[in-house]
Amino acid sequence: MSRKNNKPFFDQVEVIDAGAKGKGIAKAPDGRVIFIPYAVPGDVVAVQVLKKRKAYFEGKVATLYNPSQKRAEPACEHFGVCGGCKWQNMAYEHQLYYKQKEVENNLIRIGKVELPYAVPILGSEKQYFYRNKMEFSFSDSRWLTAEEISSDQDLGDRNALGFHIPGMWDKILDLKSCHLQQDPSNAIRTAVKEFALKNNMEFFNTRSQTGLLRTLMIRTSSTGEIMVLIQFYDDLEAERTLLLEFLKQEFPEITSLQYVINQKPNDTIYDQDVICYSGRDHIFEEMEGLKFKINAKSFYQTNSLQAYQLYKITRDFADLKGDEIVYDLYTGTGTIAQFIARKAKKVVGVEAVPEAIEDAKANAQFNTIENVRFYAGDMKAVFNEEFIASNGKPDVVITDPPRDGMHKDVVAQLLKIGARKIVYVSCNSATQARDLALMDHMYKITKVQAVDMFPQTHHVENVVLLEKR
Numbered sequence: 001m002s003r004k005n006n007k008p009f010f011d012q013v014e015v016i017d018a019g020a021k022g023k024g025i026a027k028a029p030d031g032r033v034i035f036i037p038y039a040v041p042g043d044v045v046a047v048q049v050l051k052k053r054k055a056y057f058e059g060k061v062a063t064l065y066n067p068s069q070k071r072a073e074p075a076c077e078h079f080g081v082c083g084g085c086k087w088q089n090m091a092y093e094h095q096l097y098y099k100q101k102e103v104e105n106n107l108i109r110i111g112k113v114e115l116p117y118a119v120p121i122l123g124s125e126k127q128y129f130y131r132n133k134m135e136f137s138f139s140d141s142r143w144l145t146a147e148e149i150s151s152d153q154d155l156g157d158r159n160a161l162g163f164h165i166p167g168m169w170d171k172i173l174d175l176k177s178c179h180l181q182q183d184p185s186n187a188i189r190t191a192v193k194e195f196a197l198k199n200n201m202e203f204f205n206t207r208s209q210t211g212l213l214r215t216l217m218i219r220t221s222s223t224g225e226i227m228v229l230i231q232f233y234d235d236l237e238a239e240r241t242l243l244l245e246f247l248k249q250e251f252p253e254i255t256s257l258q259y260v261i262n263q264k265p266n267d268t269i270y271d272q273d274v275i276c277y278s279g280r281d282h283i284f285e286e287m288e289g290l291k292f293k294i295n296a297k298s299f300y301q302t303n304s305l306q307a308y309q310l311y312k313i314t315r316d317f318a319d320l321k322g323d324e325i326v327y328d329l330y331t332g333t334g335t336i337a338q339f340i341a342r343k344a345k346k347v348v349g350v351e352a353v354p355e356a357i358e359d360a361k362a363n364a365q366f367n368t369i370e371n372v373r374f375y376a377g378d379m380k381a382v383f384n385e386e387f388i389a390s391n392g393k394p395d396v397v398i399t400d401p402p403r404d405g406m407h408k409d410v411v412a413q414l415l416k417i418g419a420r421k422i423v424y425v426s427c428n429s430a431t432q433a434r435d436l437a438l439m440d441h442m443y444k445i446t447k448v449q450a451v452d453m454f455p456q457t458h459h460v461e462n463v464v465l466l467e468k469r
C-alpha cells in the first residue's frame with residue numbers, strides 16, 4: 001500500500017469478485033480483502049482507501065485503468081450518486097451470475113447445508129421499469145455535488161424530491177428521472193414538485209422537523225391502476241387541498257389519491273391514519289385471473305411479473321395433491337395462500353399487519369376462494385400449540401419472512417410440528433441460510449431456485465424446498 005495525497009492507496013489491482021452489498025472485491029498484497037463500491041469484476045483499478053479495518057479495507061475507484069468486459073453503460077443519469085441501482089454498470093447476464101453465486105455461497109458457508117443441483121437463476125424479463133411501488137422524499141436540503149459546493153455560483157433552489165443519498169439520512173438526491181417505475185411515475189413526481197415550488201409549499205427539513213411536504217408514494221398495477229399517497233407534516237388544509245386537487249385534475253388516471261398527516265419523527269405510515277382524498281382507498285393487482293386488493297399499507301411484491309414466476313416456483317415446489325393443510329406464514333395480503341388454494345384442502349395465512357389481513361380476507365371473497373383462513377398477529381406469538389390445534393397440523397408450510405428471516409421461536413415451532421415439506425421463500429439468503437442451519441438435522445434441501453426480482457441491484461430472492469429426512 002502506498003500513499004497519495006497522504007491517503008492510503010493501492011495501485012493496479014484487479015477486481016476479482018462481487019460480494020457484500022454488491023461491492024467489487026479485490027485482494028491487497030497482504031491478502032486482506034478490499035471492498036470497492038461500483039467496481040466490476042475484471043476491472044483493473046487504483047483504489048483510494050477510505051476505511052481500514054483489521055480484516056479488510058474499503059475504498060473507492062480512483063482510476064479505472066482497464067474496464068472489465070462485464071461492464072455495461074448505465075441507463076440512468078443519477079447512477080453512482082443514487083443508492084438505488086448500484087449494478088447498472090454491470091451487464092445483466094453477469095449480475096445474474098453473481099446473484100446465483102451469492103445465494104449458493106450463503107447457503108454453503110453460513111448454512112453449512114448440503115445443496116442439490118441448483119437450477120440456474122431465473123432472470124427478469126424487464127430489466128428496467130419493473131417496480132410497481134416507489135417512495136420519494138421531499139427535502140429542503142438537496143444533496144450537492146462537490147463541484148457545486150466548491151463553485152462560486154448561486155446554488156439557487158435547494159428543494160428536492162427523490163431518494164436519500166446512501167448513508168445520509170438528511171440529504172436527498174433531486175431526481176430528474178428514474179428508470180425503475182413505469183410512467184406516469186416520473187410525470188407525477190415532476191408535476192408534484194413543480195406545482196409545490198410554484199405555490200411556495202415548504203419541503204420537509206429532517207433536522208428541524210419542519211415543513212409541509214414529507215413523502216410521495218406511487219403504486220402502479222399491471223391492470224393500469226395507480227395509487228398516489230402524499231405524506232404531509234403540517235396540517236394545513238388549504239395547501240393540502242390545493243395540491244391534491246391539482247393532482248386529481250392533472251392526472252385523472254389516478255385510481256386512488258390518498259394522504260397522511262404524520263408529525264412523528266419517522267416517515268413510516270403503518271401507525272398512521274391514511275385518508276382517501278379521491279377515488280378508492282385501494283388498487284387491484286391481477287394474477288392468473290385472481291384479483292388482489294392492495295391498500296397503502298399492504299405489502300405486495302414490487303416486481304409484479306417476477307412475483308408471478310416466484311409464486312409458480314413456490315407452487316411447483318409445494319407440489320400439492322389437493323388433500324393437504326398448508327400454512328402460509330408471513331402471508332402479506334394472502335397472495336401465495338390464494339395462488340395455491342385451489343390445489344390444497346385448506347390454507348392458513350398469518351401476517352403481522354392487520355390491514356393486510358383485512359385485504360387478504362376481502363381478496364379471498366372476490367376470488368370466491370373458501371378454503372383459506374387468515375390471522376393477524378406477530379408470528380412468534382400467534383404460531384403456538386393452540387393455533388395449531390385449532391387449525392390442524394400442516395402437511396406443508398410455506399414461509400416468506402422479511403429480510404431478518406424467521407424468529408428462532410418460529411423455527412423451533414416449525415421443528416416441533418415437523419411438516420412433511422417446507423417451502424422457504426426469502427429475500428435475504430444470509431438469514432435464510434442461518435434458519436436452514438437450525439433445521440438441517442431434520443430437513444434435507446431438495447430444490448433451490450433463485451429468482452431475480454430486482455435487476456440493477458445486488459438483491460435476490462431465493463426459494464428452497466425442504467423435505468423431512
Ligand SMILES: C[S@@+](CC[C@H](N)C(=O)[O-])C[C@H]1O[C@@H](n2cnc3c(N)ncnc32)[C@H](O)[C@@H]1O
Binds near residue numbers: 299301350351401427
Ligand atoms: C416478504 S413479505 C411476504 C409477503 C407475501 N408472502 C407476499 O408474497 O406478498 C413478509 C411479510 O411478513 C410480514 N411480517 C413481518 N414481520 C412479521 C412478524 N413478526 N409476524 C408476522 N408477519 C410479519 C410483513 O408485514 C410482510 O407482509
